[in-house]
Amino acid sequence: MDAPQKTAAGLVGVVVLMGALAWASVPFYDWFCRVTGFGGVTGVATVGSDEILDQTITVRFDASKTRGMPWEFKPVQREMTLRIGETGLAFYEAYNPTDRTVAGQASYNVTPYAAGGFFDKIDCFCFTEQVLAPGERVQMPVSFFVDPEIVDDRSGKYVHTITLSYTFYEIDLPEGYAALDTDLETAAGSNLN
Numbered sequence: 001m002d003a004p005q006k007t008a009a010g011l012v013g014v015v016v017l018m019g020a021l022a023w024a025s026v027p028f029y030d031w032f033c034r035v036t037g038f039g040g041v042t043g044v045a046t047v048g049s050d051e052i053l054d055q056t057i058t059v060r061f062d063a064s065k066t067r068g069m070p071w072e073f074k075p076v077q078r079e080m081t082l083r084i085g086e087t088g089l090a091f092y093e094a095y096n097p098t099d100r101t102v103a104g105q106a107s108y109n110v111t112p113y114a115a116g117g118f119f120d121k122i123d124c125f126c127f128t129e130q131v132l133a134p135g136e137r138v139q140m141p142v143s144f145f146v147d148p149e150i151v152d153d154r155s156g157k158y159v160h161t162i163t164l165s166y167t168f169y170e171i172d173l174p175e176g177y178a179a180l181d182t183d184l185e186t187a188a189g190s191n192l193n
Helices: 003-036 112-120 148-152 176-193
Strands: 056-066 071-075 077-083 088-095 103-111 121-124 128-133 139-147 161-171
Touching: 056 088, 077 088, 077 161, 088 128, 088 161, 103 112, 112 121, 112 148, 128 139, 139 161, 148 161
Parallel strands: 056 161
Antiparallel strands: 056 077, 071 088, 088 139, 103 128, 103 161, 121 139
16 A cells, blocks of 8 residues: 555544544443533432431522423422432423424433432433423422432532522424324314314
C-alpha cells in the first residue's frame, strides 16, 4: 500500500472509531448517571425502605414543560416533610386544554445532585408515556423514599431539602391513539356539516 492509501485507510478507521464512541457514549452516560446519581438522576426501587430514621427531610416539587408543549402541568402540593426512609406519595396535575389528543413524556432530576443517588422512586408517571384527550385533566402519582444511607454519605449528610423536578415534552401519539385521534377529527368534521 502506498502512502495516500494508508492515509485514507487511517482516516476511515478514525471516522469509524469516532462514530462508534459517539454511539456508545449515550447509553454509557445514562448507565453512569443511574449508578452514581450524577446529574440528579434518581434510583428506582420496587419496595420502600426497610429502615425509617427519626431525622426528617423536606422534598420540594417543581414542574415545567418544553416550548411548544400545550399542556398545563403543576405539582398538586409544593413540598412535604417526611422521615428519611419513609415512603412519600405526591401528585402532579396535567391538563390538556387543546382540541386534540396529546402525548407526553416526563424527564426528571433532583437537586442537589448529591441527593440523586439516595432518592428512590417506587412508582412514577415518568416511567411511561402519558396521553391526554382533549380537555382531559389527570392527577399523576409518584411514590418515593430517601435512602437512609444519605446520612452517612460525605456530601449527602448535609442535604436537608431535595427538589424533585419534572419537565414534560410532547411525543408522537402511540399508534393506537393516533388512529383514535383521526377518528375523532373525522367525527367532529362530519358533525359540522
